[in-house]
Amino acid sequence: MRYVSTRGDAPELDFAGATLAGLARDGGLYVPTEWPTLTRDDIAALAGLSYAETAVRVMLPFVGDSLSEDELRALCETAYGRFSHKGVTPLVQLDHDQWLLELFHGPTLAFKDVALQLLGLLFERFLTGTSERLTIVGATSGDTGSAAIDAVAGRENIDIFMLHPAGRVSDVQRRQMTTVLSPNVHNIAIEGDFDTAQALVKAMFNDPGFSGRFRLSAVNSINWARLMAQVVYYFYAAVRLGGPDKAIAFSVPTGNFGDVFAGYVAAQMGLPIARLIVATNVNDILHRALSTGDYSSATVTPTATPSMDIQVSSNFERLLHDLGGRDGLALGDQMRGFESSRAMRLTNAQQQGAASLFQSARVDADRMAQAMRWACDNAAQTIDPHTAIALAAALDSGIDAPMVTLATAHPAKFPDAVERAIGTRAPLPPRVGDLFEREERYVTLPATFEAVTAWIAERATPRA
Ligand SMILES: *Cc1c(COP(=O)(O)O)cnc(C)c1O
Numbered sequence: 001m002r003y004v005s006t007r008g009d010a011p012e013l014d015f016a017g018a019t020l021a022g023l024a025r026d027g028g029l030y031v032p033t034e035w036p037t038l039t040r041d042d043i044a045a046l047a048g049l050s051y052a053e054t055a056v057r058v059m060l061p062f063v064g065d066s067l068s069e070d071e072l073r074a075l076c077e078t079a080y081g082r083f084s085h086k087g088v089t090p091l092v093q094l095d096h097d098q099w100l101l102e103l104f105h106g107p108t109l110a111f112k113d114v115a116l117q118l119l120g121l122l123f124e125r126f127l128t129g130t131s132e133r134l135t136i137v138g139a140t141s142g143d144t145g146s147a148a149i150d151a152v153a154g155r156e157n158i159d160i161f162m163l164h165p166a167g168r169v170s171d172v173q174r175r176q177m178t179t180v181l182s183p184n185v186h187n188i189a190i191e192g193d194f195d196t197a198q199a200l201v202k203a204m205f206n207d208p209g210f211s212g213r214f215r216l217s218a219v220n221s222i223n224w225a226r227l228m229a230q231v232v233y234y235f236y237a238a239v240r241l242g243g244p245d246k247a248i249a250f251s252v253p254t255g256n257f258g259d260v261f262a263g264y265v266a267a268q269m270g271l272p273i274a275r276l277i278v279a280t281n282v283n284d285i286l287h288r289a290l291s292t293g294d295y296s297s298a299t300v301t302p303t304a305t306p307s308m309d310i311q312v313s314s315n316f317e318r319l320l321h322d323l324g325g326r327d328g329l330a331l332g333d334q335m336r337g338f339e340s341s342r343a344m345r346l347t348n349a350q351q352q353g354a355a356s357l358f359q360s361a362r363v364d365a366d367r368m369a370q371a372m373r374w375a376c377d378n379a380a381q382t383i384d385p386h387t388a389i390a391l392a393a394a395l396d397s398g399i400d401a402p403m404v405t406l407a408t409a410h411p412a413k414f415p416d417a418v419e420r421a422i423g424t425r426a427p428l429p430p431r432v433g434d435l436f437e438r439e440e441r442y443v444t445l446p447a448t449f450e451a452v453t454a455w456i457a458e459r460a461t462p463r464a
Contacts, residue, residue: 001064003030003224006321007335008328015066016126019119019225020134022218023205026332030224031318035268036061043244043271046235051088052076055232062228067125075125079117082107084431089114089233091240091404094379098394100387100407101237108176109410109432111259112147115229120151122225123217127157133461135214136160137204139197141255141307142169143409146176148219153182160219161186161456163197166444169306172413172428172435179438186459192447193300195312203449210453214460221258222314230262231269238271241402247274249401251394253386253408254278254286255308257315264319267357274401278360279393281308281368286316290360293351296343304365304385304417307409320346323353361393368392369421376422384409385417
């Protein structure tokens with residue numbers, strides 16, 4: 001399998017190359033040249049398989065010659081062996097045809113672990129036998145940072161520099177990052193919001209001086225391997241609810257459009273999906289784009305769902321590329337226009353193409369809290385605020401199909417918001433240990449390219 005940039009002007013890479021590169025040199029994102037398909041029989045044969053084996057069957061076509069099937073299986077067994085639930089991503093029934101897909105049984109309590117535990121192992125595997133040292137730079141609105149740090153802490157040949165918006169992640173989220181004291185882990189609190197932090201990371205990749213000096217890589221969902229790993233649980237859930245004979249709907253709490261794009265990929269691979277609901281909080285650029293074609297970014301409003309406090313959704317570019325006939329150069333122009341004016345209109349093809357599978361909803365704080373109470377009262381489930389945004393959208397959608405809401409975080413990650421809605425706090429599960437007793441280490445820096453790159457350059461290892 002070969003990978004090309006959504007902006008059509010970067011070298012084609014194989015799977016290992018795309019995994020290590022993260023962002024493409026032309027500012028685009030890597031996508032496979034075509035969507036591999038599973039037949040109905042292939043999909044039916046997934047029923048009853050373990051999560052790790054399902055992962056092998058779904059991901060093998062994307063991996064190409066970069067790994068043998070046995071190597072991929074060994075990595076999947078290691079990555080998913082670290083989850084605290086044997087089902088890895090178990091389904092919980094909420095109502096007659098409403099389900100939760102619990103994605104938070106990994107080490108850092110959010111769905112990011114599902115992909116990043118594997119990505120950490122892929123990095124290590126692809127660096128083995130080279131003399132290279134990888135410098136991972138990433139921006140996080142909370143959950144990616146801790147999951148990425150857990151996945152690479154102490155690993156050979158990797159340094160990680162993680163930027164988070166100062167004061168805008170929860171205490172649990174911050175401590176999950178800053179209490180990891182491995183020498184290869186570097187936390188930077190940025191005086192700005194998530195989009196600012198993300199823009200700084202993009203600027204580092206796009207600056208030839210900086211990216212030429214270090215072997216940079218990305219762990220944000222701009223990294224293709226992450227999205228690939230997330231495709232798996234759409235198959236895993238669907239075959240347990242009657243797929244491929246029945247089409248299943250999914251409601252996805254959305255920020256950077258990575259998780260829901262993985263659902264789109266599952267559909268392109270042949271999984272019958274009734275609808276994909278893109279659920280946003282009041283930072284609703286995606287809801288506006290999908291419902292009116294207006295993709296224009298406003299300022300970010302901080303909410304109880306920080307992982308969705310985003311006004312620029314990187315992975316939306318992958319969808320626009322696919323729906324726009326995969327014309328990379330045209331999309332490059334469209335995206336550069338957006339980057340300079342912070343606004344663009346979707347083409348008719350993009351808007352209509354999206355409407356055939358996606359619908360969207362904007363959920364405010366009151367409706368979110370109601371959904372948390374509904375889950376508590378009707379199904380004795382304590383859910384996190386992000387999950388509640390998607391559950392509200394699912395309950396309000398009027399879709400007549402088995403409906404799976406992606407439960408993206410453990411409620412203990414956001415205890416204050418949970419307490420405000422349902423009156424009780426969710427306890428931290430024992431696997432996170434004494435998080436609030438441990439020493440923290442991080443630096444706070446102004447949101448300027450100069451300050452951040454100077455700090456990183458002092459600590460990263462230049463290319464050989
Ligand atoms: C990252 C995250 C999201 C948003 O996922 P995207 O792939 O960025 O759309 C939603 N909920 C939680 C808890 C998250 O950590």
